[in-house]
Amino acid sequence: MSKTCTLSETGELLKQANKIVIVSHVSPDGDTLGSSLALMHALRSLGKEVVMNVDDDIPAVYSFLPGIQEYRRFAAGESVEADLLVVIDASSADRAGNAMEAVNALAVLNIDHHKTNTHFADYLYLDADAAATAEIIYSLLLTMAVPLNIDMATCIYEGLYTDTGSFKYSNTTSNTLATAAALLKLGVNPSTISDNMEVKSRHQVEMLGEVLKTLTFLHDGRVAFVEIAPELYDHNIDTDTFVSYPRYIEGVEIALLFKQVEANLTRVSFRSKAIDVAKIALSFGGGGHQKAAGCSIYAPLKEAEKTVLQALEELFV
Numbered sequence: 001m002s003k004t005c006t007l008s009e010t011g012e013l014l015k016q017a018n019k020i021v022i023v024s025h026v027s028p029d030g031d032t033l034g035s036s037l038a039l040m041h042a043l044r045s046l047g048k049e050v051v052m053n054v055d056d057d058i059p060a061v062y063s064f065l066p067g068i069q070e071y072r073r074f075a076a077g078e079s080v081e082a083d084l085l086v087v088i089d090a091s092s093a094d095r096a097g098n099a100m101e102a103v104n105a106l107a108v109l110n111i112d113h114h115k116t117n118t119h120f121a122d123y124l125y126l127d128a129d130a131a132a133t134a135e136i137i138y139s140l141l142l143t144m145a146v147p148l149n150i151d152m153a154t155c156i157y158e159g160l161y162t163d164t165g166s167f168k169y170s171n172t173t174s175n176t177l178a179t180a181a182a183l184l185k186l187g188v189n190p191s192t193i194s195d196n197m198e199v200k201s202r203h204q205v206e207m208l209g210e211v212l213k214t215l216t217f218l219h220d221g222r223v224a225f226v227e228i229a230p231e232l233y234d235h236n237i238d239t240d241t242f243v244s245y246p247r248y249i250e251g252v253e254i255a256l257l258f259k260q261v262e263a264n265l266t267r268v269s270f271r272s273k274a275i276d277v278a279k280i281a282l283s284f285g286g287g288g289h290q291k292a293a294g295c296s297i298y299a300p301l302k303e304a305e306k307t308v309l310q311a312l313e314e315l316f317v
């Protein structure tokens, strides 16, 4: 069980440490990367030694983020000494990848906004009302009295942009928009972020075409899913937004994307308009938010689909 911290206690933990490893979650998205990089820029401005880690490939779409080249992936068996290991935007230890084993830290601090958080770290700052972990990072840097520069502001904006679906999901609050407004005052140009985020490779659009052919409806159109079979899967192609196609179809209450990424590993993304999909993801060892969640099923595609779709049955009787 974690010790729950206030924002100023979180700031103190960071200030007291000299060597800090910042870990972003596997299957990295704009929030975990933007939040981690903003914190890196801030801590380096305070003279800290900071190592950036993610135990996964980083999709090319994030290459514009200032500092993204600083990420490294720890090799199997590698051992890294640190005063503090900071795990960003991850609700459970498995989301930190191999960092939990590789880093020999005096303490682990988790900064997160998932209501499914499992309290796995020594210290936890959790705000489930924050639209993005980036919203927490902004408040944290203010609390720590770190002067924000354009790099930090861009990275924080990226996190807000990603987790709110560009400021349109129901998690967007007046505080989210006030934070975004403050970032614009620091020089962030919204189109710099959206132009970079919306750009698609030809392969990605071609793949989307193939994935949409798999669109399947269940329960009178209240559930819709698409799938990525191994022969179509390419880890270099970012498919994070594909689940939004079934999601926006009239009458669909739960949308899913099934993606087989290894012989016995299928990643599942859940989206909903109201039903609590975090609960469903959690029952499979995953987690997330009420309307956006995910999990890994250790089975090939069709078997994973059967397992997850069976669990949805009882919601639609």
Ligand code: 5GP
Binding pocket: 027, 089, 091, 092, 095, 116, 240, 268, 269, 270, 285, 286, 287, 288, 289, 292, 293, 294, 295, 296
């Ligand atoms: P996505 O479907 O975009 O991968 O994830 C949607 C949300 O669910 C994100 O907030 C993400 O952090 C969370 N999530 C996705 N997969 C997992 C998982 O395997 N474990 C946990 N704990 N959370 C997940």
Ligand code: MN
Binding pocket: 031, 032, 089, 113, 131, 132, 133, 163
């Ligand atoms: Mn997030």
